[in-house]
Amino acid sequence: MADNQKKIVPINYTSRDFSSIRDDLLELAERLYPDSFQDFSEASFASLMVDAVSYVGDQLSFYLDYNVNESFLDTAYQFNNILRHGRALGYKYTGRPSTYGPVALFILVPASTTGIGPDTAYIPILKRGTQFSSTTGLSYTLIENVDFAAPANTVAVGRTDTTTGAPTHYAIKAFGTVVSGQFVTDRVKIGAFQKFLRVRMATPNLSEIISVFDTDGNEYFEVEYLAQDMIYKELPNMNYKKDNVPSVLKPYVVSRKFVVERDTRDTYLQFGSGKENATLEVADPQSVAMDVYGKTYTTSLTFDPTRLSQNESLGTVPQNTTLIVTGRMTNPGNSNLAVGQLTTVNTSHFSFGKSIDELNASKVSLVEGSLEVDNEVPIVGEVSIPNSAEVKQRVFDTFPTQNRAVTQADYENLCYRMPAKFGSIKRVSAQRDPDSQKRNLNLYVISEDPFGSLIQTNAAIKNNLKTWLNQYRMINDTIDILNPYIINLGIEFSIRVISGTDKYSTIDACIDALAGSYESGFFIGESFSISDVYQILGGVAGVLDVLKVRVYCKTGVDYSSATIDINSNLSPAGDQLIIPQNAIVELKYPSTDITGKAR
Numbered sequence: 001m002a003d004n005q006k007k008i009v010p011i012n013y014t015s016r017d018f019s020s021i022r023d024d025l026l027e028l029a030e031r032l033y034p035d036s037f038q039d040f041s042e043a044s045f046a047s048l049m050v051d052a053v054s055y056v057g058d059q060l061s062f063y064l065d066y067n068v069n070e071s072f073l074d075t076a077y078q079f080n081n082i083l084r085h086g087r088a089l090g091y092k093y094t095g096r097p098s099t100y101g102p103v104a105l106f107i108l109v110p111a112s113t114t115g116i117g118p119d120t121a122y123i124p125i126l127k128r129g130t131q132f133s134s135t136t137g138l139s140y141t142l143i144e145n146v147d148f149a150a151p152a153n154t155v156a157v158g159r160t161d162t163t164t165g166a167p168t169h170y171a172i173k174a175f176g177t178v179v180s181g182q183f184v185t186d187r188v189k190i191g192a193f194q195k196f197l198r199v200r201m202a203t204p205n206l207s208e209i210i211s212v213f214d215t216d217g218n219e220y221f222e223v224e225y226l227a228q229d230m231i232y233k234e235l236p237n238m239n240y241k242k243d244n245v246p247s248v249l250k251p252y253v254v255s256r257k258f259v260v261e262r263d264t265r266d267t268y269l270q271f272g273s274g275k276e277n278a279t280l281e282v283a284d285p286q287s288v289a290m291d292v293y294g295k296t297y298t299t300s301l302t303f304d305p306t307r308l309s310q311n312e313s314l315g316t317v318p319q320n321t322t323l324i325v326t327g328r329m330t331n332p333g334n335s336n337l338a339v340g341q342l343t344t345v346n347t348s349h350f351s352f353g354k355s356i357d358e359l360n361a362s363k364v365s366l367v368e369g370s371l372e373v374d375n376e377v378p379i380v381g382e383v384s385i386p387n388s389a390e391v392k393q394r395v396f397d398t399f400p401t402q403n404r405a406v407t408q409a410d411y412e413n414l415c416y417r418m419p420a421k422f423g424s425i426k427r428v429s430a431q432r433d434p435d436s437q438k439r440n441l442n443l444y445v446i447s448e449d450p451f452g453s454l455i456q457t458n459a460a461i462k463n464n465l466k467t468w469l470n471q472y473r474m475i476n477d478t479i480d481i482l483n484p485y486i487i488n489l490g491i492e493f494s495i496r497v498i499s500g501t502d503k504y505s506t507i508d509a510c511i512d513a514l515a516g517s518y519e520s521g522f523f524i525g526e527s528f529s530i531s532d533v534y535q536i537l538g539g540v541a542g543v544l545d546v547l548k549v550r551v552y553c554k555t556g557v558d559y560s561s562a563t564i565d566i567n568s569n570l571s572p573a574g575d576q577l578i579i580p581q582n583a584i585v586e587l588k589y590p591s592t593d594i595t596g597k598a599r
Contacts, residue, residue, distance in 0.1 A: 011024075012024055016057075016058075016061040016065075017058055017061065018054045018055060018057075018058040019054075021053070021054040021057040021058060022050055022051065022054040025050045025053060025054060026040060026050060029046065029050070072085075073085040073086075073089075073392065073395060073396075076388075076392070077388065078388075079263075079264050079387075079388050079391070080263045080264060082388055082391050082392050082395070083262075083263060083391065085395065086391065086394075086395040086398070087261070089395055089398060089399040090398050090399060091391075091394060091395045091398040091399075091417075092224075092417070093262050093263075093391070094207075094262070094417070094418075094419045095205070095206065095207055095262045095267070095330075096205050096207060096330050096385055097207075097330075097335075097381060097385075098179050098180045098181060098207050098208075098328075098330050098335065098381070098422075099179070099180045099335040099336055099337075099379050099380060099381035100143075100177060100178070100179050100180075100379070100381060100422070100458065100460040100461050100464065101177070101178060101337070101375060101377065101378065101379030101380065101458050101460055102175055102176070102177055102178075102375070102376075102377060102458065102459065102460055103132070103140075103142075103175070103176055103177070103178050103342055103373050103374065103375045103376075103379075104173060104174075104175055104373070104374050104375070104376050105126060105146055105148075105173070105174050105175065105176055105371065105372070105373055106171060106172070106173050106370075106371070106372040106373075106374075107124070107126075107148055107171070107172055107367055107370050107371050107372075108158050108159070108169050108170070108171055108172075108366065108367065108370035109122050109123055109148075109158075109169065109170050109171075109172055109367055110122055110168070110169055110170075110363050110366070110367075111166075111167045111168050111169060111170055115166045115167055115168075117155070117170065118155065118169075118170040118172065119363075120149065120353070121352070121353060121354055121358075121359060122352065122359065122363055122364065122367050123148050123149040123172065123352075123353075124148055124350040124351060124352050124367060124368075125145050125146065125147050125148070125149075125350065125351045125352075126142065126145065126146040126148070126174075126176070126348065126349070126350060126371070127142075127145055127349035127350065127351060128141075128142050128143055128144050128145050129141060129142065129183065129349055130142040130345070130347060130348045130349055131182055131183075131345075131346040131347045131348075132178060132342055132344060132345055132346060132373050133342075133344045133346050134337055134341045134342045134343070134344070135341045135343060135344075136337070136341060138180065138331045138335060138337070139180070139181060139182040139331060139346070140178040140179065140180055140181070140182075140342060140379070141178060141179055141180075141181060141182060141183065141328065142176050142177070142178055143176075143177055143178065143179050144176055144177055146174050146175070146176040147174070148172045148174050150174065153172050153173060153174045154172070154173040155170055155171070155172050155173075156170065156171050156173075157169075157170060157171070158170050158171035177460045178342070178375075178379070179328070180330050180331050180335035180379070181207055181208075181328045181329050181330035181331060181335075182328065182329060183210065183326060183327070183328055183329075184203045184206075184326070184327055184328070184329045185324065185325065185326050185327075186201050186202050186203055186323075186324075186325045186327070187322055187323070187324055187325075188201075188202075188322065188323040188325060189322050190214075190318045190319060190320065190321050190322065190323060191319070191320065192319060192320065193317060193319040193320075194317065194319075195273040195317065196270070196271065196272065196273055196317075197270075197271045197317050197318070198261075198268055198269070198270050198271070199268065199269045199271075199323065200266055200267070200268050201266065201267045201268070201269070201325060201327065203267075203327065203329050204265050204266060204267075204329075205265070205329055205330055205332060206262075206267040206327040206328065206329055206330075207327075207328050207329070207330040208327060208328040208419075209222055209260055209267070209269070209325065209326075209327050210326040210327055210328060211325075211326045212258065212269070212323060212324070212325050212326075213323070213324045214318050214321040214322065214323055214324070215321050215322045215324070216321060218256055218318075219256065220256040220257060220258055220271075220318070220323075221252075221254045221256065221257050221258075222257070222258060222259070222260055223254075223257045223258070223259060224259070225259060226257065226258075226259055226270070226271075226272045226314040226315055227314060228257070229253050229254065229255075229257075230251050230252065230253055230254075231251070231252055231254055231257075232250065232251055232252070233250055233252050254315075255274065255315060255316045256315065256316045256318075257271075257272070257315040257316075258270060258271050258272075258315070264385075267327070269323075269325070271315060271316075271317045271318065272314030272315030272316070272317060273314050273315075273317065274314060274315055274316045274317060335379075335381070336378065336379060336380045336381065336448065336449055337375060337378060337379040337380075338378055338449065339375060339376060339377060339378055340374060340375065340376075341375065342373055342374065342375040342379065343372075343373065343374060344373075345371050345372065345373055348368060348371050350367070350368050352364070377458060378449055378455060378458070379458070380447040380448060380449050380455050380457070380458060381425065381447050381448075381457075381461055394413065394416055394417070397409055397412075397413035397416075398413060398417065404472055404474075405469065405472040405473050405474065405477070406474060408430045408431070408432075410472075411430035411441065411443065411469070411473075411479075412428050412429065412430050414468070414469060414472050415428040415430075415443070415445065415465060415468075415469070416428065418464065418465060418468045419468075422461070422464035422465075422467075422468060425445045425446065425447055425457055425461065425465070426446050426447050426448045426454065426521070427445070427446045427521070427522075427523055427524050427584060428443065428444065428445050428446075428524070429443075429444045429484070429523065429524035429525055429581070430442075430443050430444075431443075431444070431525075431581055431582075433480070439474070439476050439477050439478065440477075440478045440479075440480065441477060441478070441479045441480070442479075442480050442482055442582070443465075443469075443479050443480065443481045443482065444482050444483070444484040444524050444582055444584075445457045445461075445462070445465065445481060445482075445483070445484075446483070446484055446486070446524065446584055447461065453586070453588050454486050454521075454584065454586045454588075456483045457483065462481050465481060466479070466481060482582070484524050484525075484582050484583055484584050485560070485562035485580070485582060485583040485584070486560040486562055486583070486584060486586055487553065487560065487562055487563065487564050487579065487583050487584065487585050487586065488553065488554040488555070488559045488560050488586050488587075488588050488593070489528065489551055489552070489553060489554060489585055489586070489587060489593070490551070490552050490553070490554045490587075490593040490594070490595075491514065491533060491549065491550070491551055491587070491593065491594045491595070492548075492549070492550040492551075492552070492595050492596065493510065493533065493537055493546065493548065493549045493550075493594075493595075493596040493597075494546075494547040494548040494549075494596065494597045494598075494599070495507075495510065495537060495543050495544075495545065495546050495547060495596060495597070495598050495599070496543075496544045496545040496546075496547055496598070496599045497542050497543060497544055497598050497599070498542055498543070498544045501542040502542075503598035503599075504598075505542075506540065506541075506542040506543060506598055507596045507597070507598050509540050509541065509542065510537050510540050510543065510596055511590070511591070511594045511595075511596065513536050513537070513539070513540050514533065514536055514537070514590065514594050515587070515590035515591070515594060517532070517536050518587050518590070521586065522579075522584055522585045522586070523584070524581070524582075524583070524584045525579060525580065525581040525582070525583070525584070526579060526584070526585065527571075527576045527577060527578050527579050528551065528576070528577040528579060528585050529575065529576055529577075530549055530551060530574070530575050530576065530577060531575040531576070533549045533551075534546050534549060537549070547599070551566060551577055552566060553566070554588070554593055558588070559588065560586075562583065564577075564579070564580075564583070
């Protein structure tokens with residue numbers, strides 16, 4: 001009994017890495033087995049065994065810590081694991097963002113028989129889905145029909161008769177909206193029935209699922225969640241000429257449905273659990289809201305207007321067929337364009353007021369072949385994919401919103417959650433309008449150009465944002481979507497270097513350190529910390545002391561015209577530059593906007 005008690009050795013469970021485990025094993029071996037193991041040099045067998053056990057222990061500790069960390073949103077690191085936690089809390093990852101922008105479209109139409117004005121029979125409608133490409137090799141798609149016969153279009157003489165000078169053709173200029181990316185089609189073979197079928201798309205970077213059909217002609221519809229039965233379809237408005245509304249929304253109850261899930265690269269279609277012969281009947285709203293059977297009372301139940309049936313199958317699952325999935329694949333890199341870069345027509349789709357048989361084929365061919373495109377304003381938006389930390393913060397902000405906008409944080413979070421197919425923004429700030437006596441909000445949004453510099457958000461993205469927010473805002477809230485002022489700053493610094501250190505290389509290191517610290521940019525209304533500049537410069541190798549830092553406004557060509565009085569907007573301690581809530585700071589060209597001297 002005494003011998004057994006002597007062999008009981010307390011184990012240190014805090015030893016989890018290779019070095020600490022190895023030290024503990026060496027201590028145990030020297031104490032308990034002094035006669036068996038005496039040589040613990042690096043080339044000895046005993047050292048080999050101790051190192052092997054330490055290595056295994058280190059590996060097990062690592063994976064234990066990893067699995068525990070990835071089980072919680074606060075400590076998760078892997079991007080896909082953060083997305084899984086986010087889905088459980090209501091966050092929907094939209095994938096790579098798209099960019100929207102207006103474009104000018106030009107066609108040449110034969111003149112009428114009188115020579116006065118174009119022949120209206122040959123004025124077409126350019127159909128959405130027309131494909132364009134830029135000088136940089138990026139693809140863009142027209143998202144709306146463009147009617148060249150609209151009265152607001154510009155009409156000018158395009159060609160004249162060389163003999164008489166009479167017009168023979170007229171040029172018509174119209175405007176449309178394009179989105180980055182191009183249409184692609186995936187064919188997915190489906191086998192026997194499987195509950196909650198999950199299908200992965202072969203095409204990466206899908207920003208939008210356009211349509212899903214099976215080989216039997218059945219259409220499947222995207223919904224927000226599988227319990228949702230009602231969708232809204234866009235139908236042509238037959239009374240368009242009178243009320244000037246091109247499309248109407250009509251509610252439909254559907255049984256074939258799916259939700260879209262995304263990770264860092266791939267897109268998945270998640271179906272429900274229903275069989276092919278499952279029926280879906282629209283229920284009386286009263287029966288949906290009140291389930292009364294044998295009881296003489298009822299509890300307070302909510303009524304979801306998007307769920308109009310009591311079918312628990314969560315939708316019909318395709319089986320023994322092939323799915324034909326049409327989607328829009330966005331550009332793999334930066335989809336922003338500068339002015340005049342969208343110039344090539346890849347494929348075009350036209351429709352005329354009369355059938356092709358009633359028109360002259362050569363004239364139709366001339367009209368279709370004359371199509372030209374040009375972007376007279378930049379096509380911009382936020383094109384960078386959020387990192388793990390940013391997605392985690394968006395998940396935290398999504399859960400309290402509960403699909404409604406009440407607070408400032410709710411509105412800002414909903415703006416960032418706008419689906420990628422509607423465009424994206426770089427920064428947003430929601431503020432109460434101080435000049436309004438009602439619940440009016442000022443929503444400041446900003447985008448970035450192809451080179452990563454701040455630029456005003458275009459009208460197309462603002463209109464999409466307005467439509468997106470309208471379904472969440474409080475009924476008595478009014479929102480003005482505005483452009484914040486862009487304040488371009490420059491930084492001058494003076495440092496003292498350590499004796500023997502090269503001054504010029506130290507200055508370059510200081511500029512690189514400041515440029516890297518401000519690479520992610522600022523938020524709207526965020527103050528500029530001058531004390532942070534001192535701290536960053538002081539941490540650069542070779543810097544003995546930071547003598548002076550001066551912040552000033554950059555103006556002139558390629559810079560914003562907005563300025564701020566630096567001295568009047570310093571904090572009392574002089575360590576902060578207070579920025580107005582309707583402005584945003586930018587270091588546009590760090591390599592030239594940051595300068596320094598060394599002693």
